Amino acid sequence: MLLIKQTDELTPQQLITILKARVAVFVVEQNCSYQEVDDDDFDDLHVALFNDNGDLQAYTRVMNRDTEVNFGRVLVVDQFRKDGLGRKIVQETLDVIAQRFPNKPIKIQAQAYLQEFYESFGFEPKSDVYLEDDIPHLDMVLMPKQN
Template sequence: MLEIKTTAELTPAALITIMQARVAVFVVEQNCPYQEVDAKDTTATHVMLWHGTELVAYTRIIPHDDGQHISFGRVLVAQAFRGQQYGRQIVAATIDAITQRYPDQAIKIQAQDYLRDFYGSFGFKPVSETYLEDGIPHVDMVQVKKA
């Protein structure tokens, strides 16, 4: 089941499930100690794919740091559900949600560099050189809208 909710709309149980999944992927699996839960979570819109009470896949929608674009990030698929195209499904749902909520805004993301081709399949093009963020190579990408 797909759900899209603001932080204020989440139940405490859903919020804890999301934060546990994010820490498991971005801090523990990627061996990257950083402040995973941040101030952007207070105003984020969360896109979640659930199988019963299990979180299958997740993203959050936030304003981009440049203040001129909408962004999404913290894209994850829970380990037990990987290899089943849920990453494509959650990104497509997130782009659809952004298009509905912010029809005049371009989407700019900070992608892990190894996912360049994955995001390219959704129309994203690199707009920066590769840089390190929290020790992980990233690239800024903007979605090029089809005319």
């Protein structure tokens, strides 16, 4: 099941499930101490895949800015990795952005090891590799398709 909701539309159970998975991946698994839940979370668009049992499988958050759209916190829950859900959640996210925020560039901060993955969706690197919370990242952009 695909879930697309603003923060204030999520049930408490959905919100806690999402935040728990994000902390598990980005703080615990990556051994990275930082403020994972931030002020953007008050008004994000959340895109999530749940299986038929109601288990969270994959997730992203989308932030609509004045001149661009950002997405991040891209994750696949450990037990569902190797099933192609990374590609699926990114494509679902791009589809949602194209529908809700057409004609805006999409800018992301990608972990450097995923550069080729994001390039396969049409993203282009826009920075050198830099450290963000001691993890190599680079800025990438996907320009809107011209009609």
